[in-house]
Amino acid sequence: MIRLLLADDEDLVRGALTALLELEEDLVVVAEASTSTEAVRLALEHRPDIAVLDLEMPPADGLRAAEQIRAELPTRVVLVTRHARPGVLRRALAAGVRGFVPKTTPAARLAEIIRDVAAGRRYVDPDIAASALTEGDCPLTERELEVLRASRTGASISEIAAQVHLAPGTVRNYLSAAMTKLGAGSRHAAAHRAWEEGWI
Amino acid sequence: MIRLLLADDEDLVRGALTALLELEEDLVVVAEASTSTEAVRLALEHRPDIAVLDLEMPPADGLRAAEQIRAELPTRVVLVTRHARPGVLRRALAAGVRGFVPKTTPAARLAEIIRDVAAGRRYVDPDIAASALTEGDCPLTERELEVLRASRTGASISEIAAQVHLAPGTVRNYLSAAMTKLGAGSRHAAAHRAWEEGWI
DNA sequence: GCGCCCAGATGACAAATGTCACCAGACCGG
DNA sequence: CCGGTCTGGTGACATTTGTCATCTGGGCGC
Numbered sequence: 001m002i003r004l005l006l007a008d009d010e011d012l013v014r015g016a017l018t019a020l021l022e023l024e025e026d027l028v029v030v031a032e033a034s035t036s037t038e039a040v041r042l043a044l045e046h047r048p049d050i051a052v053l054d055l056e057m058p059p060a061d062g063l064r065a066a067e068q069i070r071a072e073l074p075t076r077v078v079l080v081t082r083h084a085r086p087g088v089l090r091r092a093l094a095a096g097v098r099g100f101v102p103k104t105t106p107a108a109r110l111a112e113i114i115r116d117v118a119a120g121r122r123y124v125d126p127d128i129a130a131s132a133l134t135e136g137d138c139p140l141t142e143r144e145l146e147v148l149r150a151s152r153t154g155a156s157i158s159e160i161a162a163q164v165h166l167a168p169g170t171v172r173n174y175l176s177a178a179m180t181k182l183g184a185g186s187r188h189a190a191a192h193r194a195w196e197e198g199w200i
Numbered sequence: 201m202i203r204l205l206l207a208d209d210e211d212l213v214r215g216a217l218t219a220l221l222e223l224e225e226d227l228v229v230v231a232e233a234s235t236s237t238e239a240v241r242l243a244l245e246h247r248p249d250i251a252v253l254d255l256e257m258p259p260a261d262g263l264r265a266a267e268q269i270r271a272e273l274p275t276r277v278v279l280v281t282r283h284a285r286p287g288v289l290r291r292a293l294a295a296g297v298r299g300f301v302p303k304t305t306p307a308a309r310l311a312e313i314i315r316d317v318a319a320g321r322r323y324v325d326p327d328i329a330a331s332a333l334t335e336g337d338c339p340l341t342e343r344e345l346e347v348l349r350a351s352r353t354g355a356s357i358s359e360i361a362a363q364v365h366l367a368p369g370t371v372r373n374y375l376s377a378a379m380t381k382l383g384a385g386s387r388h389a390a391a392h393r394a395w396e397e398g399w400i
Numbered sequence: 401g402c403g404c405c406c407a408g409a410t411g412a413c414a415a416a417t418g419t420c421a422c423c424a425g426a427c428c429g430g
Numbered sequence: 431c432c433g434g435t436c437t438g439g440t441g442a443c444a445t446t447t448g449t450c451a452t453c454t455g456g457g458c459g460c
Contacts, residue, residue: 010282015307016216023219082210107215143437154389157417170438176418186417186446188388189354343407357447370408376448386416386447 002118005031005046005075007039007065008054017052017110024111036065043069049118055081055088063088063095070096076117084128085198099123140199144178147171148191149200202318205231205246207239207265208254208280217252217310224311236265243269249318255281255288263288263295270296276317284325285398286332299323338399344378347371348391349400 004021006029008014014032021027031046033039036057043051051069053062066077076098081088084102092100099117101110102125113123140148150160157175161168175187184190194200204221206229208214214232221227231246233239236257243251251269253262266277278299279292292300299317301310302325313323340348350360357375361368375387384390394400 010303011306012280012301012303012310013213013216015310016213016220019223019307020216020219080212101212103210103212106211107219110212110215152392154384154386154392156385156389167439169440172418173420173439176420179418184354185356186354189356192352192354367409369410372448373408373450376450379448 002027002050002114003030003046003048004028004114005033005039005043005048005051007033007036007042007051007057007062008080009034009057010054013054020107021111021114027111027114036060036062039065040068043073043075047073048075050078050114051075052078052080052114055079055092056083063091063097066092066097067095078114078117078123083198084125085196086128086131087198089124089128089198093124100125100128102128139181140178140194141174144174144181145194145200147174148178148187148194151175151187151191152195152200154188202227202250202314203230203246203248204228204314205233205239205243205248205251205275207233207236207242207251207257207262209234209257210254213254220307221311221314227311227314236260236262239265240268243273243275247273248275250278250314251275252278252280252314255279255292256283263291263297266292266297267295278314278317278323283398284328285396286328287338287398289324289328289332289398291398293324300325300328302328338394338397339381340378340394340399341374344374344381345394345400347374348378348387348394351375351387351391352395352400354388 004027006014006018008017011034014034018029018032021029030048031042033042036059039051039053053065055062057065062079066079069075069077077096078099078101079092079097080101080103082103084104089100099113099122101113101123105125116123146164147160150163155163157168157171161171164171175190179185179187179190182190182193184193191200204227206214206218208217211234214234218229218232221229230248231242233242236259239251239253253265255262257265262279266279269275269277276298278301279297280301280303281288282303284302289300299313299322301313301323305325316323346364347360350363355363357368357371361371364371375390379385379387379390382390382393384393391400
């Protein structure tokens with residue numbers, strides 16, 4: 001019997017996935033979480049064999065939760081995501097995630113993937129893997145990513161500066177560098193671009 | 201026995217919802233669609249009692265599909281959405297949708313909601329309904345919405361002008377008006393705001 | 401016809417933004 | 431200790447953006 005932790009912030013989806021997986025006789029959902037922090041807490045408490053985490057989850061994303069779980073437990077992590085972007089896959093694998101499943105995967109496959117991972121194998125969506133291999137790595141520094149993230153809501157330079165605790169001029173420099181690297185004409189275009197690539 | 205059409209572009213979610221609903225003895229999923237056009241086609245073919253449509257679905261969104269289904273069939277439509285924004289609810293009700301369910305709804309409620317709708321009642325998520333009632337309607341004109349939509353990717357004024365076939369100065373005027381109405385300091389902030397409200 | 405309104409356009413102006421060159425500490429290998 | 435490198439910061443400058451007053455031409459009631 002494979003014991004599962006299921007985390008997804010959308011109750012409807014999480015509940016539906018539970019229903020789907022409980023149909024399998026060798027799988028049992030022992031805990032459900034709706035936030036990344038709750039996922040970590042419940043993982044420590046229940047020590048499941050596999051943690052199935054949604055990537056898009058407040059307050060920290062599923063990747064952070066995966067890292068924390070992996071740091072403490074032998075639990076294997078399967079990440080499920082809507083926007084399966086190459087950059088995310090790269091980060092996920094670096095974090096030691098054992099399965100990477102976009103939500104475009106047929107539902108019937110999920111149980112098989114979980115069994116594979118439980119058996120020690122890895123699963124990575126073939127399409128994403130292919131594009132991750134052909135695409136270049138993220139050229140941006142951590143700081144550049146930070147200011148780009150902060151500019152996604154349309155904030156002004158000074159607002160971004162306040163958010164990231166930097167001087168406005170410095171923020172402009174980072175943004176300028178990021179824009180050059182991404183070939184964008186404005187920080188907003190750069191932020192959009194970086195998001196599409198899965199870098200923020 | 202209530203016959204259902206289920207449409208969601210994410211196979212995993214759609215399959216999981218099918219599993220969830222098939223657990224109910226009085227519900228049966230007679231067709232599954234992964235695009236809005238397929239949803240309309242299958243609805244005409246199978247004439248289900250209820251169509252459960254995801255709002256976020258290519259190529260046209262679930263709202264369009266709902267309108268088309270309603271125009272041809274007595275089928276009742278339940279919309280499921282991730283970003284349950286007041287403006288969207290407003291448009292959905294105007295399109296004759298009978299149920300409006302954000303994905304934050306507990307999974308166990310979905311079957312009840314479907315039975316309610318099948319029985320002729322309506323269901324609207326209480327939280328969204330409340331904010332839709334307290335919030336004002338979209339104050340933006342069609343043109344203002346158009347230029348805001350075009351600016352979402354971070355395009356420059358001249359690029360937007362080319363997209364919407366207007367002079368750059370005119371685009372600036374519309375953007376300026378939109379920013380004033382939304383209390384935003386830049387068009388990017390305004391676009392973000394308008395998106396959050398469900399207006400674009 | 402006449403006046404009125406409205407979408408679209410223009411031009412002038414101030415403020416915000418992006419570019420660039422350069423400075424000051426901190427940190428590190430040698 | 432020294433030079434190299436990295437992060438953070440500053441100031442000058444050209445462009446872009448946002449604001450506002452104003453113009454133009456077409457529809458429309460009368």
